[in-house]
Amino acid sequence: MKNFNEIAILFENKPIKDNLIYIKGCFINDGEIDIEGEKIERPINISIPENYNWINCKITGTSPDLKCSYEIKDSKNLQFDFGLFRKNEFYQIEAIIEATEEIEKHNNIFDELKFTHRISQTQKIFVTNLLSENEIKRKKGKIKSNLWVTGLQMLIPTILSIVFFVFLKSAELHYREVGNNNEITEYKVTPKRDNTIKLENTATGKEKNISIFELQDKNKYTPFIPSKTILQRILEGWYIFVFWIILVIFSIGFDYWELRKSNKIYDILKNSV
Numbered sequence: 001m002k003n004f005n006e007i008a009i010l011f012e013n014k015p016i017k018d019n020l021i022y023i024k025g026c027f028i029n030d031g032e033i034d035i036e037g038e039k040i041e042r043p044i045n046i047s048i049p050e051n052y053n054w055i056n057c058k059i060t061g062t063s064p065d066l067k068c069s070y071e072i073k074d075s076k077n078l079q080f081d082f083g084l085f086r087k088n089e090f091y092q093i094e095a096i097i098e099a100t101e102e103i104e105k106h107n108n109i110f111d112e113l114k115f116t117h118r119i120s121q122t123q124k125i126f127v128t129n130l131l132s133e134n135e136i137k138r139k140k141g142k143i144k145s146n147l148w149v150t151g152l153q154m155l156i157p158t159i160l161s162i163v164f165f166v167f168l169k170s171a172e173l174h175y176r177e178v179g180n181n182n183e184i185t186e187y188k189v190t191p192k193r194d195n196t197i198k199l200e201n202t203a204t205g206k207e208k209n210i211s212i213f214e215l216q217d218k219n220k221y222t223p224f225i226p227s228k229t230i231l232q233r234i235l236e237g238w239y240i241f242v243f244w245i246i247l248v249i250f251s252i253g254f255d256y257w258e259l260r261k262s263n264k265i266y267d268i269l270k271n272s273v
Contacts, residue, residue, distance in 0.1 A: 019099040020055070021109050026130075027080070028090040028268055031122065035085040039120035046078045047114045051101040054078050061092035088268050131262040139259045146251040154244045161240045174202070175221045186226075189215070 008015045027044065029035060048054065053075040059068055068082040068091045078095065097109065115125035131139065177185045187199040196209045215221055 019102070021052075021097040021099060022094070023097065023109060024060075024092070024094045025110075026061075026090045026092045026265070026269065027125075028265060029085050029087050030264060030268070031087055033121060034087055035082075035119055035122060037083040040081075040118070041120070042116070042118035043082075044080045044115065044117045044119075044125070045073075047076055047116065048097065049112055050076075051099060052076075052109075052112065053098040053100065055096040055098050057093060057095040059091055060094050061090075063089035063091070066091060090268055128261055128265070130265055131258060136259060136262060139255050143252045143255050143259070146255075147248070150244075150248055150251050154247065158240060158244065161237045164237075172226060173223055174226050175199070175215065175223055177221055187221075 009020065054072050054077070057070050057072060057078055059070060062068055063086075066082065066085065066089050068080060070093070071079050071081070073079050080091075080093075082091070110127050110129075113127070115127075117125070173189060175187045175189055177187065179185065186202045188202055190198040190200065191212075192198055192209070195212060197212055197215050198207055198209055200207050
């Protein structure tokens with residue numbers, strides 16, 4: 001409408017000359033505790049930069065029994081007061097902001113809003129964009145697609161890893177030591193660069209170092225190859241599965257978090273109507 005000089009937008013009989021921004025959002029207590037009114041030292045306040053002004057605001061929806069009010073303190077600050085704000089409750093606002101400078105198309109007004117408060121046992125306010133139903137469907141499809149792609153990509157490396165650890169990996173060589181009371185201790189053997197041998201007690205994890213000549217004393221140390229089940233051999237390649245899990249998290253983690261957050265918000269709004 002800025003291109004039509006004959007048209008004017010009035011608020012309280014005063015003309016608004018520049019760009020108007022309409023915003024709609026919900027404040028949702030998605031924490032684990034109720035917010036009690038007496039624990040509020042400074043209520044929730046939304047401040048905006050110098051090139052914006054608050055024009056008007058309305059509370060257009062609340063959870064049952066939630067009492068909330070607002071006050072435009074000045075052109076830069078919008079403040080909300082409420083009593084008991086239980087977890088999974090919400091209040092919805094709609095507001096008009098005037099931009100005194102030209103608005104760039106890529107600008108997001110929510111990036112310009114600053115939320116502050118001093119309320120006991122609460123964290124800072126996070127801004128989350130609520131996904132539309134079509135976006136939720138696309139997210140679900142993307143997650144399923146990425147799971148299939150990631151699974152297929154990891155199928156062959158996983159099979160090769162299982163074959164390697166079950167059939168091709170060299171067996172470990174352990175040693176038994178017979179003590180004074182005929183007590184048998186089993187050691188895992190690791191050669192060191194200083195030509196000594198590290199013996200690790202497989203039962204207690206304690207370590208000791210001996211020379212290679214001591215290890216060759218057959219009256220004291222007896223070599224043997226410990227038997228392992230197929231499952232134990234597969235579990236030796238645990239880091240392959242950890243790598244796969246990390247890959248899955250990177251491929252679907254952000255989309256899953258967004259989807260879970262939106263579903264939780266929808267549930268709160270639905271159950272509160």
